[in-house]
Amino acid sequence: MIIGIDLGTTHSAIAVQGQATLTPGFDGTYLPCDVTAIPTPYGERTVPSVLWVDPDDATKVLVGIDAVQKAEDGVSPIMFSKRSIGSDELLAIHGHRLTATQVATHILAHLKQIAEQALGEPVYRAVITHPAYFTPAQVEQTRQAAVDAGFDMSLPEQMLMEPAAAALAYLHGDARDPLTVLTYDLGGGTFDVTILERRQGVTSLKAFEGDHLLGGYNFDRRLVEWIVRKAEAGGRKVAHDPDNPQDRGLWARLMLLAENVKLRLSEQHTAQVPVPVRVQNLLVDTQGRPFQLNERITRAEFTALIADHLETTVECCRRAIAKAGITAADLDLILMVGGSTYGPWVGEALQAAFDGVPVESFEQDLSVAAGAAIRAGALPRTPPAGKGIRVMLDVPTKWSLESIDIVGSVAADDGQRLDEALRGRLRVLLTTPDRGTMPAQMLAGDGGFRFAEVELDLDEPTEFRLVIADDQGLERFSTRFQVAYGEDVGGGAQIYRSLPRQLSVKTAEGLVPLAQEGAQLPAQVDITLRRLHADASLSVPIYMEEIDVGAVRVNDLPTDSGEGGTVTLDLTVTEEGQIKGSAKVATRGGEVIATQRVRITFPPMVIPSLNELREKYDELEAQRAQDAATAQDRVRRLALTGAVRNLGAQIATLFEELQPDRQEIHARLREFERSVHPPADDMSPTRAVFVERAESCRASIAKLDNHPSARHFSGQLDQILRDGEAAYADRNRRRWAQVNHNLEALIQRLPKESGGPAPELPVTPLLKDMFRHDVDRQRELLDGERDRHAQHPDYDGVFASRYDALDGALLRMEKDIDEVSDDLPPPQGLARLQLATRGLDQMPRRIRDVVSDVGSAVKGRGGP
């Protein structure tokens, strides 16, 4: 059984696809997206992501509501640990110190146990969600936690972005096409915005935004600060030492109290009804005298306390909309996800900001887990192992075309490649009731097989039987499965993956993007570095936006090609957002002398102590004040006394909190530092380029004369210029990149100079030609290699079938391109064509794989 898990900062949830029959006592929630959410034995829909560890025995832990109970008893359990994943922070309880990954392991193990209890069978795999902004290292640590908790996590598809999961769950029940949705996911500690579009059945994630340190947790902290202000109104000062575990325990209880007040406010029907806030024996003054507080707060007052946070979320939505190249009016729906959107203040803020766009919610606390369960249901099925072999089938349960490729692979029991001799003896047989048994297939070098274009029964699910037999006719393995013909609306395989944050490597020339934000994955780049030294190793930093997150390392470089030679990194960002690759070492003359593996490392993020953070802040603030007084550039001076100063002031208030949040301060300080010490003009593109592009755009608009859209374009350009100035003044690289992107998009949209307005995209028949051309190029490459190898002794037996498989894939793409209707409007045409040629990007690599296998076969027999 495979389950879906939403591993949340405050709450986690589990679900399985379909209508599951649960062990008596477990009252599951069956959701309209055909998923059953699994409750805890106590009947809660979600599990608090909270951990308590026994003072005397670190192996005794409590997770969930039992751990929360401990907080009410005055101990401070570990909460919000997900915020620390990927950092070096150790979370302390009773003198035990755990990494966030260890905490996640305990929580996941607990969820696994609940699922097994509820389902009455072992759960060996899970699809686990993570926030869109997670770095590759954070995703990897989450996966590692799952492995440590006893899950088999060997398939890359098992890690899924939260917004994609929520979208999968929602889209299941909304058949509209075209459809443009903004998902607004505000949880306990994080905020994610995603814009997704469905066009002609193809769903893609178009834009990402968010703030990974904003959520209900920040709202609760505001309420705690409000309580402290009320307490101190009488002149007594609250005593609190952030480093004292006792005080931290009290603070945890204060946070729980604040959250409770928030939940009660959230239930009030009007904004004016006050809710009592009673704080007894949680705070003492500097003389040790306790505070007894008896206050009241209304929803309107609370909303005012968090108004700037709500405004930040609205701003994020606006930016996401701009990035997607649309306007708010293009949205069919704003979809609210995450526990914090239960608070009426959220929906109200969204309605006010995006007048006329429907704001809806869909199972706020369960939709992410539900999406994970849908993905889990679509994973390749791994039936129980056969005799000495393991079979993987990559076949969907539903398929919208009339014929399907039945694809799979056979590996050894331990998941490794099959032994050559055994592989040669195995045959794959596929049988359907109507068409009988198809010609037996042999396995390709990698153990793969494919029955191409098998027709489906259109009236009822087609029943398949797959048998793996050996050359004696002895059955090694068999399984049955069904595929139903029909539209699988927004089904698992159909969400395009794209990259939420730009990934780059830093070379001598500056940052070179591996893939731009929003790029469709997988994405591949070659980066050639000139060697300045004859060192035997080389290390290039990896950046996620402007933050240094890791490094690409190549070891064992031949030193004799040293100076003047080159190293070409061939790097791919996989569909799961991981970075993989190899390095080619060439001499100064260009001769390739070695191909090396690259190692990608992601060291933990280091979060400084409060004192270090304070020092850093003081230093930056002093610098800011000084520069504000002396800056020559007026724009820069205005920024330093305006936006930058405000940012500094916000950080100052974060230090004032009873229990300052180091992570948040650290993140904001980095932002502050970039504004105070803007990196010497490394804004890309440079300001001069921006201004020049904008001027040429202005000139093109002027040529439109009285074209009806000229005014509209001109207004857009003005906005872009304003945004550009602001982004440049703040040295906000992210905004800058986006503004430049918007400028390019505007230039693309301008009607072409001669003749009437041209469409944004070439017409569909032209698009088809462009795609055909791309396929042709791969075919040429393939044919060239095939000709070279036709003389090879193993050609007929081994390589011919692998070349045939690639050839078949190209043929299918050509056919699919032909089938795209010429009449489709270009955006739909493009979406269809992208779908038809999925995997084309991978073709060079697949061809290379065959070529290198031929190469090693040649070597193996000592040359042809």
Ligand code: ADP
């Ligand atoms: P995460 O995904 O980060 O684990 P959740 O989606 O579970 O978070 O949301 C948890 C947050 O939702 C908490 O801050 C909690 O206080 C808040 N929350 C839950 N119910 C309500 C409610 N009725 N009104 C306002 N906030 C709520």
Ligand code: MG
């Ligand atoms: Mg969540």
